[in-house]
Amino acid sequence: MSDNLKLADLLLPHIDKTPDYYEALYPERSLKEGAKVTRVAPSPTGYLHIGTLFTSLVNRIAATSSEGIFFTRIEDTDKKREVEGGIENIIDGLNRFGITIDEGFVSGKEEKGIYGPYQQSRRAEIYQTYVKDLIRKGFAYPCFCTAEELEATRAEQEKANIRTGYHGEWAACRSLTFDEIKSKIDAGIPFVIRLKSPGNEENKVVYEDLIKGKIEMPENDEDFVLLKSDGIPTYHFAHAIDDHLMHTTHVMRGDEWISSVPKHLQLFRILGFKVPKFAHVSPIMKLDDGAKRKISKRKDPEAAVHFFIEEGFDAIAVVEYLMTIAASDFEDFRRANPDKPYTEFKFNLKKMSVSGALFDENKLLDVSKNIISRMSGETVSEKITAWAKEFDTEFYRLLIKDQSYTKAIFSIDRDCAKPRKDIAKWKEAKDYVSYFFDELFAPDYTLPDNLTPADACEFLKAYVKVYNESDDKQQWFERIKELCPALGFASETKAYKAAPASYKGHAGDLSTVLRIAVTGRRNTPDLCSIMKVLGKDKCVERIEEAIKHIL
Numbered sequence: 001m002s003d004n005l006k007l008a009d010l011l012l013p014h015i016d017k018t019p020d021y022y023e024a025l026y027p028e029r030s031l032k033e034g035a036k037v038t039r040v041a042p043s044p045t046g047y048l049h050i051g052t053l054f055t056s057l058v059n060r061i062a063a064t065s066s067e068g069i070f071f072t073r074i075e076d077t078d079k080k081r082e083v084e085g086g087i088e089n090i091i092d093g094l095n096r097f098g099i100t101i102d103e104g105f106v107s108g109k110e111e112k113g114i115y116g117p118y119q120q121s122r123r124a125e126i127y128q129t130y131v132k133d134l135i136r137k138g139f140a141y142p143c144f145c146t147a148e149e150l151e152a153t154r155a156e157q158e159k160a161n162i163r164t165g166y167h168g169e170w171a172a173c174r175s176l177t178f179d180e181i182k183s184k185i186d187a188g189i190p191f192v193i194r195l196k197s198p199g200n201e202e203n204k205v206v207y208e209d210l211i212k213g214k215i216e217m218p219e220n221d222e223d224f225v226l227l228k229s230d231g232i233p234t235y236h237f238a239h240a241i242d243d244h245l246m247h248t249t250h251v252m253r254g255d256e257w258i259s260s261v262p263k264h265l266q267l268f269r270i271l272g273f274k275v276p277k278f279a280h281v282s283p284i285m286k287l288d289d290g291a292k293r294k295i296s297k298r299k300d301p302e303a304a305v306h307f308f309i310e311e312g313f314d315a316i317a318v319v320e321y322l323m324t325i326a327a328s329d330f331e332d333f334r335r336a337n338p339d340k341p342y343t344e345f346k347f348n349l350k351k352m353s354v355s356g357a358l359f360d361e362n363k364l365l366d367v368s369k370n371i372i373s374r375m376s377g378e379t380v381s382e383k384i385t386a387w388a389k390e391f392d393t394e395f396y397r398l399l400i401k402d403q404s405y406t407k408a409i410f411s412i413d414r415d416c417a418k419p420r421k422d423i424a425k426w427k428e429a430k431d432y433v434s435y436f437f438d439e440l441f442a443p444d445y446t447l448p449d450n451l452t453p454a455d456a457c458e459f460l461k462a463y464v465k466v467y468n469e470s471d472d473k474q475q476w477f478e479r480i481k482e483l484c485p486a487l488g489f490a491s492e493t494k495a496y497k498a499a500p501a502s503y504k505g506h507a508g509d510l511s512t513v514l515r516i517a518v519t520g521r522r523n524t525p526d527l528c529s530i531m532k533v534l535g536k537d538k539c540v541e542r543i544e545e546a547i548k549h550i551l
C-alpha cells in the first residue's frame with residue numbers, strides 16, 4: 001500500500017465510504033434549462049441581520065425568476081459562536097418576511113429535501129469522506145503545529161517582510177514522512193488536515209463575477225485548513241462540498257468572500273467538481289458623518305431585522321424597499337405594475353449595485369406608505385392589531401374592544417381611488433388614531449390665528465343644533481356653509497377671496513374649528529367620516545367639552 005493510502009487510513013480510520021457513495025446519493029437535479037439553484041447559508045449566531053435578509057431575497061428572486069430552487073443551509077461549524085434558538089431566529093425571520101424556502105430548513109424545526117442534512121454539524125462524515133480521498137490522492141496532509149508555533153512563524157514572516165501564511169517552505173508539516181506522522185498520532189498529538197496547495201502566487205486566476213464583473217487575483221498557494229482538529233470542516237471546504245452535493249448553480253453571498261475565491265476555485269478543481277457561478281453581493285451601507293460605511297451589528301439598530309418588526313414596518317414594505325436597493329430597474333417595474341407581486345419582477349444581477357447601496361429610511365417610509373395606502377381597511381386593522389398584540393398591549397386592548405369600530409377607523413379614506421398615504425408603520429398608528437379612543441384622546445384646542453374663541457364657540461353651539469349624523473359628505477359640508485352668513489363668514493371660499501375684509505373667514509375655517517373640537521387636532525382624514533365612526537353622542541360630548549376649553 002502506498003504511503004498516501006496508509007496515511008488516509010491512519011488519519012480517518014472510521015471512514016469507510018468513498019465520494020462515489022455520496023455522488024450517487026445526491027443525484028443531479030432535474031430542472032428546466034437555465035433554472036438557478038441558489039441558497040442562503042447563515043450561521044446561527046444571533047438574530048436575522050438585514051444583510052442576510054437582503055442576500056436571501058436576492059437568492060430567492062434569482063431562483064424564482066428562473067423557475068429554480070432556493071434552499072437554506074445552516075452553517076454551524078463554529079459552535080463557539082452559536083446562540084440558543086439561532087436557527088429559529090433566522091429561518092422564522094425569513095418566513096416572516098415572506099421569503100419562501102423550497103428546501104433545507106423551511107422553519108426553525110423542519111427540514112425538507114433529499115440533499116440534506118442541511119446543517120453542517122450533521123455532515124461531518126461526508127466532509128471526512130472527501131478529505132480522506134484527498135489524502136489518498138496526495139492533496140491533503142495532517143498538520144500538528146500548535147497555535148504558538150503558527151504565531152512564531154507569522155512573526156518571523158512579518159520580520160522578514162514575507163507574505164504571512166502557511167505556504168511553500170513555511171508549511172512545516174507538509175514534508176513530514178509517514179513514520180513521523182504515525183509517531184505523533186500514536187503520541188496522541190492533535191492535528192488538523194490541510195490542503196497541499198498546488199498553486200503558485202505568481203500565477204493569476206480570473207473569474208467572472210455576475211455582479212462585480214471580471215476579477216483577477218493571485219492563485220492560492222496557501223495550505224489552508226480543510227478539517228479542524230475536531231473533524232469539523234472550515235467554511236472553505238464545507239462550501240465546496242455542500243454546494244457541489246446540493247447542486248448549487250449560483251453562489252450568491254456577501255462580498256467579504258471575494259478574497260477567498262481563489263481558494264474555492266482551487267478546491268473545486270482538485271475535487272473534480274463543476275465550478276458554480278459566483279455573485280458577490282455588496283453590503284448595505286449607511287451614511288455616518290458624511291462617510292459611507294457598512295451597516296454594523298454593533299452600531300446600528302437597523303442591522304437587526306427585528307428592529308423593523310418592532311417599529312411596525314410591514315414585512316412586505318421592507319422587502320419591497322430592499323428590492324429597490326437590489327435592482328435599479330425595480331422601481332420602473334413597480335410603477336408600471338402597481339398591483340403585481342414583486343416575485344413577478346424579472347431580476348437581473350447586472351442591475352445590482354457594485355459598490356453597496358445606501359440604506360435610506362425616508363425612502364423606506366415612502367415605499368411603505370404607498371403599500372399601506374393600497375391595503376384594505378380590514379387588512380390594515382388586522383395588521384395593526386397583530387402588531388399591537390406583540391408590542392403595545394395598551395393599544396391592543398383598545399383595538400380589540402370593538403373590532404368593527406377598529407375596522408371602521410382604519411377604513412376611512414381607504415379602499416377608494418385616491419387613498420390617503422398616511423401610515424408608514426404600525427407604530428405610528430396609535431398616535432394617528434388616538435382621538436378615536438377616550439383613553440388616548442389628548443386634544444390641542446389651539447385655534448388658528450384668524451379665529452377668535454368667541455366666534456369658534458358660537459359656531460360650535462349653532463352646529464350642535466343642526467348636526468345630523470346621517471348626512472353624507474356633501475350635506476355635512478352644506479350644514480356648515482348654511483351657518484356661515486349668520487356668523488359673518490363666507491359660505492364660499494371664492495366669495496371670501498374676492499372680499500376678505502367683508503368676512504371673518506370662510507366655511508373651511510369653521511370646519512377646522514369643528515375638526516379641532518372633535519379630534520383635538522387640525523389635520524385628520526375626512527372629518528365627516530370620522531364623525532360617523534365616532535357617533536353622534538361622542539361628537540356632541542366632544543364639541544361641548546371643546547367649548548368649555550376654548551371659551
Ligand code: GLU
Nearest residue numbers: 041042043075239252253
Ligand atoms: N456562513 C457564511 C456566512 O454567513 C455563508 C456564506 C455563503 O453564502 O457561502 O457568511
